Amino acid sequence: MSRKPIIAGNWKMNKTVSEAQAFVEAVKNNIPSKELVDTVIAAPALLLAPMNYLRQGTDLQLSAENAYFENAGAFTGETSPAAIADLGIEYIVIGHSERREYFHETDEDINKKAKAIIANGVTPIVCCGETLETYEAGKTAEWVEGQITAALKDLTPEQVSNLVIAYEPIWAIGTGKSADANTADETCGVVRATVEKLYGKNVSDAVRIQYGGSVKPENVAEYMSKENVDGALVGGAALEAESFLALLDFVK
Numbered sequence: 575m576s577r578k579p580i581i582a583g584n585w586k587m588n589k590t591v592s593e594a595q596a597f598v599e600a601v602k603n604n605i606p607s608k609e610l611v612d613t614v615i616a617a618p619a620l621l622l623a624p625m626n627y628l629r630q631g632t633d634l635q636l637s638a639e640n641a642y643f644e645n646a647g648a649f650t651g652e653t654s655p656a657a658i659a660d661l662g663i664e665y666i667v668i669g670h671s672e673r674r675e676y677f678h679e680t681d682e683d684i685n686k687k688a689k690a691i692i693a694n695g696v697t698p699i700v701c702c703g704e705t706l707e708t709y710e711a712g713k714t715a716e717w718v719e720g721q722i723t724a725a726l727k728d729l730t731p732e733q734v735s736n737l738v739i740a741y742e743p744i745w746a747i748g749t750g751k752s753a754d755a756n757t758a759d760e761t762c763g764v765v766r767a768t769v770e771k772l773y774g775k776n777v778s779d780a781v782r783i784q785y786g787g788s789v790k791p792e793n794v795a796e797y798m799s800k801e802n803v804d805g806a807l808v809g810g811a812a813l814e815a816e817s818f819l820a821l822l823d824f825v826k
């Protein structure tokens with residue numbers, strides 16, 4: 575089964591509005607066709623409206639880095655998935671390890687967010703991944719299986735087919751220490767097997783799984799050559815236009 579690759583840059587809490595606008599201007603006419611690859615930038619909510627305005631008519635897609643699980647209400651400081659959907663943003667990242675660690679997000683929150691985002695017609699990019707301690711204890715598979723099972727609870731097979739899952743070992747994020755391509759493939763395979771166990775083979779064949787953690791222009795092609803790796807979620811190497819565009823060279 576061939577799945578369309580998806581390369582997503584995750585800017586985290588970097589860039590001002592003017593820096594984001596300059597980036598979009600620099601890349602927007604050099605993005606490969608979205609028939610071949612989904613090319614996405616995940617940016618802080620404040621940057622999305624001006625970026626969205628500038629990317630109209632191009633193949634650059636956009637993602638929020640987070641959203642709340644309610645569409646409206648007295649939730650000071652939160653961003654509504656309905657507001658993100660109304661802008662025409664295609665994806666929302668949920669469950670990133672930084673959200674789990676610094677903002678105490680639980681598996682249950684992530685499941686509620688997945689449901690709210692899907693209900694608004696936006697695609698969640700659901701993150702999972704283990705700490706160094708869990709990795710060294712040889713418990714990666716059971717950890718990731720638990721996170722995915724909880725995040726997808728009560729979703730329908732069709733909803734799961736259409737979402738994106740990102741496997742990011744925490745010990746490889748921003749450390750320059752990437753999981754090698756075989757290790758990434760193996761754990762993305764665990765994610766796929768978990769989806770198969772819960773939803774069957776048609777769904778696990780369709781769901782797209784990214785690897786994240788120190789992906790760079792120099793190593794992206796090797797990850798993308800692996801059976802279970804359908805894309806990458808990239809932090810540091812997606813911050814500069816030239817490096818971001820170089821991540822897409824593997825499709826040429």
Ligand SMILES: O=C[C@H](O)COP(=O)(O)O
Pocket residue numbers: 584670742746747748749750786787788789807808809810811
């Ligand atoms: O969401 C992206 C990841 O946290 C990876 O970040 P990194 O590419 O800087 O290691």
